[in-house]
Amino acid sequence: MWGVALYGFFFMLCCGTIECCWRGASYYHQIEYHQHEHSHQPEQPQKPLEPPKPNYQHEYKPNLDALADAFEDHLFGQPLAYMTVLGAIDGHVTNPNPPKPLVLSLHGPAGTGKNHISRLVVKNLYTNGMESGCVTVKMSTIDYPHHDNISDYKEELVGFIKSKVSECSNHLFIFDEVENTPPGLLDSMRSFLHHHTKVDGVDYRKVIVIFRSNLAAQAIKKHMLESYENGIARKDIKSVDMERLISNEVSGNSDDGFKKARIINSHLVSHFIPFFPLEASHVRQCIQAEFKDRGYESNSLSEDEVLAELQFDGVFSVKGCKNVAEKVSIILFKIKSENRRRNIAIERRIGL
Template identity: 40%
Template sequence: MKAVRMYLLLHIVLTVFVPVNTFDPLKATVGIFKNVWQRVFDSKESCDSKWISFNATGLQADLETKLFGQHIASRVILKAVTGFMSNDYPQKPLVLSLHGPCGTGKNFVSQLIAENIYKEGMDSDFVHVFNSLFHFPHKGQIETYKSQFQQWIKGNVSNCARSMFIFDQMEKMPPDLTDSIKPYLDYHNKLGGVSYRKTLFIFISNNGGDFITQKALDFWKEGRGREEIKLRDLEPSLSDSALNNGFWHSTLIDRNMIDAFIPFLPLEKEHVVHCVMAEMKARGMWPDQKVADKVAEDLIYIPKSERVFSKMGCMTVGGKLYFQKEEL
């Protein structure tokens, strides 16, 4: 506080008594102090429009140019997030459940959402990521986890209503711990004095991946393009699959707490090539089509006979690109 009072006093004195066109070493020094002081305070993230401002155009552009082969997910996510962030008085939190095989962009799209809401993106103090296996490893400590988990969510939303929570490997979260999330997803005005209506929850799971892959393969065998696959072809079975595999308890579905079950389709070779090109660009390398084709060709595809879909999506392209570069 003393430093603040000193700064204000110097500012007043210099403003009132030092002529505008007169250079003064003391004033110059105070000017430097002022700039440093301003940077210190400006660098501290706060829960306001300076740090949290949704860029709908940016999200649309990112989904169109950076997320490959996911026409369903791109459309549904853009519509859901835009509608939610444009509403100053939502009735409930936005809850998205992302499903699909490994390496298809589920975590990546969460990053894109964060980058178009928070100035600091995934590094924001208001974006929180949980990995079920990492954060909740001991089954014997579920009650402790539940208590800490609830207090942690409450504390963060109390700090900033526009918080974002990402839960990875949700299918591996203990059911009792899943139950502890339910109150925060419902249609409450306030819960324990805290409103969660402006909070965004994203659940990520490989659950349903086999079903999605089979549906995409069926379309391919019938000679139909993947763009013909619609959300209605997948979403009902996704929710049933999630329920039958213990991912969600029935109340979460029955009470419409999940706003959308969003399928991520398996990636074909052309999508993997796009991933490799994007990876080269991100590393500051000159995008080389031949290298990208070679990396994509070296991946494992399923079914073995037809080699239609990349088994691990784009998950391993980084490592493959490194080894391919070493061979050049």
């Protein structure tokens, strides 16, 4: 009996001091096994979190009444552009399910309002105007200067357009100086401009594209001079005649960005819009608007001073209203200087 008790005491003493107990050995073995197994598992690389895609759709806030007012106050001598652009924008914006993107091709001499009308449209469609994430301007001579890189440009443009429309379905693209675009580049946009509900999962039908170009400027000027000499008012010139004239000029020019463009042959341009050369009466309206925007009321004397600083080729202004703002700045400085001298003279007379 005493032997059994002594053996039990010795067994407990051993199990309490060394890892010889079968239960303890089994427990620690399991722990070591799991630790060993865990330490040799390869770490799974964590995928970096993709930043959320920007969404600028909230910046699209069209105000068509304000747009009509802006055209009335700041667009002069362009009856066809006034009616066509305003009507096209109104119809596209108010249609919840347009059949295709709206494509406007603006043509005419420099200074006749192509850039100006684009800014007015953007200002009244997007809360941040030209700074909006829903607006893109591409300059051919800056963005696509090397015609040998046409393949890279096409790939970049396709991806860029898809990305921008994914961020804002009502995106507006402006392509300036289209005549300098590498031939064939615009055709990379063909699938986007067609009557497709979606292309690669993206709906492009609410997009607006504006092409700006001096193409057909000489043909437009010639037509307008003949109309002037024949006593035909510019408001009576038919849109269909001007569209035909511009389309023929664009299609027949072998050196510009529209060369053999399938977007032309496929009739994907919604409207070819002429901008007429401006007469002195239209430039005077530009001068009056510029004075008003600066917070001054003009008069015939100050308007004549500005007109005297501008060049005219017969009946038409050489640069349209392009340099009006700069010339008005000089006249306003003269007015301020004269007022300052007058005030000094008055102060001296009354002894201040």
